[in-house]
Amino acid sequence: MTVRAREEFVKPASGREDAVMEVKNLKVHFQLDEGLLKAVDGVDLTIRRGRTLGIVGESGCGKSVTSQALLRIVPASGKVEGEILLYPSDRSKIDGIDIPDGDPVDLVGLDGKGRTIRSIRGGEIAMIFQEPMKAFSPIHTIGDQIMEAILLHKTANRKEAYDIALETLRKVGMSNPEQRMDEYPHQLSGGMRQRAMIAMALSCEPSILIADEPTTALDVTVQAQVLQLINELRDHTGTSVIFITHDLGVIAEMSDEVAVMYLGKVVEYTDVDTLFYGPKHPYTKALLNSIPSVARRDRLESIEGTVPFPMNLPPGCGFYSRCPLAEDGVCNAGDIPLREIARGHRVRCVKAEQV
Numbered sequence: 001m002t003v004r005a006r007e008e009f010v011k012p013a014s015g016r017e018d019a020v021m022e023v024k025n026l027k028v029h030f031q032l033d034e035g036l037l038k039a040v041d042g043v044d045l046t047i048r049r050g051r052t053l054g055i056v057g058e059s060g061c062g063k064s065v066t067s068q069a070l071l072r073i074v075p076a077s078g079k080v081e082g083e084i085l086l087y088p089s090d091r092s093k094i095d096g097i098d099i100p101d102g103d104p105v106d107l108v109g110l111d112g113k114g115r116t117i118r119s120i121r122g123g124e125i126a127m128i129f130q131e132p133m134k135a136f137s138p139i140h141t142i143g144d145q146i147m148e149a150i151l152l153h154k155t156a157n158r159k160e161a162y163d164i165a166l167e168t169l170r171k172v173g174m175s176n177p178e179q180r181m182d183e184y185p186h187q188l189s190g191g192m193r194q195r196a197m198i199a200m201a202l203s204c205e206p207s208i209l210i211a212d213e214p215t216t217a218l219d220v221t222v223q224a225q226v227l228q229l230i231n232e233l234r235d236h237t238g239t240s241v242i243f244i245t246h247d248l249g250v251i252a253e254m255s256d257e258v259a260v261m262y263l264g265k266v267v268e269y270t271d272v273d274t275l276f277y278g279p280k281h282p283y284t285k286a287l288l289n290s291i292p293s294v295a296r297r298d299r300l301e302s303i304e305g306t307v308p309f310p311m312n313l314p315p316g317c318g319f320y321s322r323c324p325l326a327e328d329g330v331c332n333a334g335d336i337p338l339r340e341i342a343r344g345h346r347v348r349c350v351k352a353e354q355v
């Protein structure tokens with residue numbers, strides 16, 4: 001194993017004992033012909049052991065690009081800056097660098113194609129997404145594909161890899177797991193394919209599972225089963241989950257803490273109960289007012305206007321043009337900082353106290 005100069009990647013521990021990952025001032029900017037597109041623009045997140053962080057926001061707010069950055073799979077045209085500090089659960093899984101106990105690895109400093117990040121992807125951080133066919137090759141069996149991940153990250157022994165794959169399929173509630181091992185992705189139903197993808201992601205016992213809209217394409221009953229499965233697996237394995245969705249109903253079901261994103265920035269960050277019962281950003285409030293509910297008798301409100309395109313934006317709050325509390329000269333004068341208005345509750349709004 002080549003030991004690279006550790007100061008390049010390994011940062012001193014910050015003392016946050018339950019953090020498995022800390023994201024600090026993350027930026028992903030795309031230089032396009034028309035200008036600089038700030039897809040992610042100064043995001044801070046803390047992923048805690050065994051907990052779920054929900055990331056919610058309308059289409060285009062930067063949720064997926066944030067998750068791509070965490071895995072270092074942003075397309076080459078995107079420039080990634082800031083820090084993504086991973087506190088590995090199992091240092092032996094990480095190839096190519098020597099990390100002293102307790103210190104994190106800064107993923108931004110790693111070569112995006114190097115063996116260290118390749119051992120972290122799948123080994124320490126795994127991802128599931130909306131369309132399982134993207135995760136599976138159509139020409140190999142489910143068993144072979146799950147085993148391939150295990151052989152890469154966990155063991156070189158094929159028999160052992162087979163047993164782990166089978167056991168993981170059992171854990172995710174797959175019917176007839178032995179038979180499924182020999183089947184091809186197209187032979188499975190949508191819900192089963194989703195379970196198989198979750199099994200592949202969890203087979204190497206990652207410390208973080210990133211779920212990007214994993215149930216959007218499923219019907220309501222199967223969606224509920226898959227969400228419940230992710231929660232159960234998190235509780236049994238202690239894996240942390242980053243759950244990305246535009247659906248606040250799913251956020252309520254899944255999250256311990258929630259980051260609300262708007263135009264590449266986190267605008268509100270708090271625990272799930274405070275988000276639903278005491279939101280302090282006008283955008284969060286507007287999102288909550290737009291969720292349909294069986295119990296609601298009042299009229300559903302839609303959010304006025306559309307999300308601006310994250311390029312050549314005017315100074316000040318990104319929600320200014322749509323906000324009922326917007327005040328000229330105050331909200332559009334300069335950058336609005338994310339400030340802590342109560343313990344663990346951060347809001348990017350100068351009018352938060354009036355919401």
Ligand SMILES: Nc1ncnc2c1ncn2[C@@H]1O[C@H](COP(=O)(O)OP(=O)(O)OP(=O)(O)O)[C@@H](O)[C@H]1O
Pocket residue numbers: 030037038039057058059060061062063064065066075077078246310
């Ligand atoms: N490869 C890319 N090159 C240029 N711009 C990109 C690229 N990928 C994403 N973007 C832009 O970055 C912004 C954030 O996109 P992102 O996909 O993260 O949004 P999202 O919140 O996940 O939306 P959705 O819910 O629709 O997936 C958008 O304006 C998008 O057009």
